[in-house]
Amino acid sequence: MSTETNPTRGITGDGAAQADRVANRRVRRILFGCAAITVLTTLAIFFVLIDNAVSYFYGLRFTEALLGASLEKSVTLTEFFTGTRWAPDHATPGHGILPIVFGTLSITVGAAFVSIPIGTATAIYLSEYASEGVRSKLKPTLEILAGIPTIVYGYFAIAFINPVVLSPIAETLFGIHLGRYSMLSGMLVVGIMTIPMVSSISEDAMSSVPDELRNGAYALGATKYDVSTRIVLPASISGVLASYILAVSRALGETMAVTLAAGFNAQITANPFDEIMTMTAYMVSMARGTSAVGTIEYQSLFAVGLVLFVMTLVMNLLNDRLKRRFQEEYR
């Protein structure tokens, strides 16, 4: 770039303005590079998961297959998605993902039964009933729940909920001897940790419902109960649903709490006192072992990771759509 022909040279006389503008453009490119890293991260996640998952199914990595190496099936997709035995590291291996998908889904559904009713009720209380004094104390207190690391919840499950709360109940009421782990303690602990997600996002949605709607209902003689359940909740429903989706998505990917609460036994069972294994717990169990690169156990990590990633991706896209709809309604 020649400063000779640039008109700004005439103004400042020393080309400083030109240099400033070059610096501005250079900074802009660098900053764009930073923002591009976030997109590259997503692409890298996709690439790594698919590349290694392909080797789980075809015996070689995607990148190797592209180079023309011959394909040799190691695990069929049919076995993977319909098999009911998950034990890739066993002497007679089972490669059916269903038991650990069952584990993840049952924890997620169980947790939703705790976090959705309690979170929604808390949100209504905070948004419609609580005085400013109560609100200013209750809200930050609940946010502490969201800030506690998941490993601490795992400890709470294995050291308290399972042995102290659930074990006596199972023993006296059902005559079941409870082990170190149980599906129920996983559901409870993940439910508790996702309450603040539901309550705070739902409350934000409810608070942004305009007062005109409430006053209109009061003028017709409605009680606060009617206004909360028939005006505010329906009016904020897309925001409230977005909070549910977020809680579900978080429960799907939750790792440490379910690992320490629900255990490592991959099985499909209806008994909430049984030990089960989630997809994330499987990944942790492999990390604890010594699965070397290139072994089928190592590759199975990425196949499971890919399934988990796709499940949470669907939830995130759904959440994004609901959030956007809600923002359009009240802006």
Added chain:
Amino acid sequence: MSTETEHDLFGDVDLKWEHAKNRLFLWVIFAASMFGVAMLALLLLDIGTDFYVGLTEFNISLTDFLTRDGSRREELSGFRGAIVASIMLMILTAVLAFFVGVGSAIYLEEYAPDNRVTRLIEANLANLAGVPSIVYGLLALAAVVNGIGTGPVLMAGAIALGLLVMSIIIVSSQEALRAVPDSVRNGSYATGATKWQTIRGVVLPAAIPGIMTGTILALARAIGETAPLLMVGAIFVNRMPSGPFDRFSGMPTQIYAWAAEPSPHFIHLAAIGIVVLLTFLFVMNGLAMYIRHRYETEI
């Protein structure tokens, strides 16, 4: 209550029932709100009790705990290696994520045109925030530990945590930049400053307290993350890491290793470890809040 006119007006409405329903509803949702608080209290009480029992009945000395490294023998096991590893992780994570995060936020808030690429970056950011932390661990495992071939070292853990908190830092930095009023920017432009001069000289100084607050909170999230570290192989390492390219186990992974042991002595070591970890989080959150309040009034 039952004057003649009211009776006519609400002839088909059982007012008593309506009011009872309203009161009942209030009690139900109040009880639900208290459930979360009760669980928090129970959790802290449980950890506090186990911490106390660990110090008294299991005779775990807090000084020994803080000055010894981990050990297979429960009575010799300590937390020093894990604490040092976590502090190193936090510093590396901060270095990796801060500049890229703040840079992205500046681009998105100040430079980015409203086009398809920008919308893609924004949508991707929302998605990244929802990716399970364990997946970041898988990424680092395949790309760094085995891809570059570093092995299960501290740097691999820091990269996983850095990518994990990057989206949090970007979003909070965007909010901090958005809070700077446009009049401030226009004042700077009027003196002939370029966009970058304006950002560096005027916008960033005003936004930095908010950015710092967001970064500290993101690091507090990172220091408690366990799953990504387990995925890169941070477990069963007891000694203190000598540098970023040494094997390691951080505070949360050490707590996990202890909590998964059947021996009650190890369980109580885990409880004491959790108290140390929560103390770190408490201090970091306090610092973030202090910065927020200290500078809030000046802008």
